[in-house]
């Protein structure tokens with residue numbers, strides 16, 4: 151019997167819906183939110199409002215593009231958290247309403263598990279290889295920086311995480327300091343290609359175990375630029391490419407050092423990447439390069455599955471469906487990763 155699932159994702163600033171049949175992706179629609187651009191960061195209240203405007207047309211389009219109707223849907227997988235509470239409320243409420251109205255089982259999904267399981271999405275006419283359990287996933291986005299030990303589809307352990315800012319925040323905040331547009335990650339990535347990564351040296355954090363910290367880097371970057379700008383007000387403009395290349399190299403080195411340590415500690419040679427920052431060309435190259443060195447098998451996601459998307463939520467929902475792991479209508483959104 152075919153299992154056709156509708157996935158819904160609204161944890162941050164992307165409203166997304168996807169249709170997946172037997173693990174094969176039929177559609178994946180993502181509506182981004184331009185409204186945050188002028189604030190150089192996501193404004194939670196504006197995100198919730200934009201989700202409310204987007205959710206009905208996004209779900210409608212996902213069903214249409216997949217060539218199905220709501221009556222073909224066997225389960226609704228929705229992100230329960232972690233994420234922005236107001237944003238999650240929109241997706242979860244919509245999913246519950248649809249579940250109740252159409253008598254379709256509801257499946258709550260942990261957003262982080264979704265990112266890890268994005269590597270298992272099957273795309274029609276494409277032979278996609280996926281990691282074998284156990285594997286490590288470096289999950290880096292605007293809200294997350296974790297090393298996750300995936301033991302099975304449902305058993306995942308966070309073995310390292312940031313104690314302050316996420317890696318994406320480091321990119322975005324440092325870009326803002328340089329006067330670059332939001333989101334800063336892709337802009338820094340582009341400018342870094344023309345710059346010298348060894349030109350400037352920035353402080354690297356000393357954090358215990360497999361954890362990360364990025365707020366010190368941002369602060370030292372700010373003070374370094376203040377000092378240089380006092381001597382030469384055009385310092386940023388003149389050195390933009392080298393600043394971006396050096397900053398990006400520092401962030402990648404911080405991420406990779408702990409990932410290598412984790413791989414050693416857990417004796418794992420299957421390494422996957424996930425989250426918005428995994429679109430970074432330098433990080434992708436670094437994972438492949440270190441992979442050769444350490445004998446890893448590496449899994450780099452397609453660009454469309456790096457950022458927040460409902461395809462990965464439907465994928466995680468598919469494994470829960472197979473386990474008969476459904477949710478009651480009492481389920482509520484969770485901002486933190488404590489469920």
Ligand code: KG4
Pocket residue numbers: 162163290291292293294317318319321322333334335336339425426427428429430431456457458
């Ligand atoms: O997963 P995502 O779409 O959602 C959030 O968690 O918000 O990740 C967005 C983050 C932003 O911080 C953005 O600057 C970063 O991913 N990002 C990048 C690149 N593309 C997106 N960072 C570095 N290089 C990129 N190419």
